[in-house]
Amino acid sequence: MAPVLILPPALCLSPYGSALHEKPSNLINSSTTQLSSQQQNKMFRRSTTNLTTIRLNSEENIPLNGSTNKQTTENKYKSSKSQSSSSSGNLRQRSITWTKNNIITPALSSAHLRKTFSQQNDKLPNTFEEILNTTHRTEREVKASLFKLRRMVLIEGLPEENLPKLDPSVQHLIRPTSLRSKIWKHFLGVYHVSANEYVHLIKKGKSCVYDKVRNDTFRTLATDKKFLERVNEEMLIRVLNAFAWKMKSSSTCGNQPITYVQGMNVLAAPFLFTMSEIDAFFSFATFIQTCCPLYVTPTLQGVHCGLKLLDQCLQILDPKLFNYLKSKNLTAEIYALSSVLTLCACTPPLEQVLKLWDFLLAYGVHLNILCVIAQLILIRDQLLEAQSPMKLLRTMPELNAKSVISLTVQLVQQIPDKLYDLLVRHPFDSSVENALKKKNQFT
Incomplete structure (x- = not known):
């Protein structure tokens, strides 16, 4: 059974819900390999993602390369929230002055709930693969896993994956599912794709912005050999042209329509490099519609x-x-x-x-x-x-x-x-x- 994501209409402007308003905590500079429950709770001031997924799993198992040890940053940049004098121009020489205003309120205000949440986190899987393949029975379990997934991305980063070079004749047919593609689709809430819908949009032929698309696609990451080994121009054209048809029939942002604008070809490129063409299309469409629709209005x-x-x-x-x-x-x-x-x-x-x-x-x-x-x-x-x-x-x-x-x-x-x-x-x-x-x- 495929996982199901339902978001209240009020939150559909952003897949993150009001969690977007929370500032990510400075955990990347932690020198310890284990995070305390207090550090875990500092990730967000509150947790209101409102996910109602009953399963959060992956249909395929991807072996992970490398370890999941916490990495510490080499960048020792420090800065100050307090006002600095005009003589202290070098921001990198400042230090943070911690006050009670800097302390982020734990996600759960009740001490009992915090304890329950902490105990539950201790029982959660500890690798990307385990999280993606875990069955979740409650909304709280889903929230906890997404919370942990985000924290792991911030502190550890995804393991390196050697994506194979693909012959141009089969680039659109053969695309092994990568761990990154699964992680991105979970963050975006892309749990269902429809080959029939994508094929239907392609069969519509040239959209009104087709010529604009063709003027941009040939120069998309043109100097990146790895990109060109995995993505050909025809794939970009199909995805962007199909997206234009999809937006013409379904979506506006306020009074401004979502349409193709110059630069959208570059936004689509990472999805096509990471995913199959169909997955890339639906992930890209969800990304534009929910994360940054105002970036692609005619007035930008x-x-x-x-x-x-x-x-x-x-x-x-x-x-x-x-x-x-x-x-x-x-x-x-x-x-x-x-x-x-x-x-x-x-x-x-x-x-x-x-x-x-x-x-x-x-x-x-x-x-x-x-x-x-x-x-x-x-x-x-x-x-x-x-x-x-x-x-x-x-x-x-x-x-x-x-x-x-x-x-x-x-x-x-x-x-x-x-x-x-x-x-x-x-x-x-x-x-x-x-x-x-x-x-x-x-x-």
């Missing part, structure tokens, strides 16, 4: 809101860097459009993009804004010394997912709650645009 409303939020967050996190870039007339609209629109998928290498997406799909795509800021801070010294920083920003340095994630989970704790709420909602809530028009509300 969510993207532009994200760029404004990036500027506001950078001004809070690193005023010196923000002011320097501003003095060079560089705003996020100029240097970060591609990184925000594609969730950093435009920054090579692809294997690092996949690791970053593990984190974003686990905790929310809104965190990509802070991931972009993390990349800026990692090259902060070069930017401040450069006479023309745009030359550095035009092609971002190669992505290092571990360093970016490590820094992001530290930066997130310093964002004011009101600003973080807008950050969470900007990919799918059109009211954020009006809220951002209020000036000086966070600084």
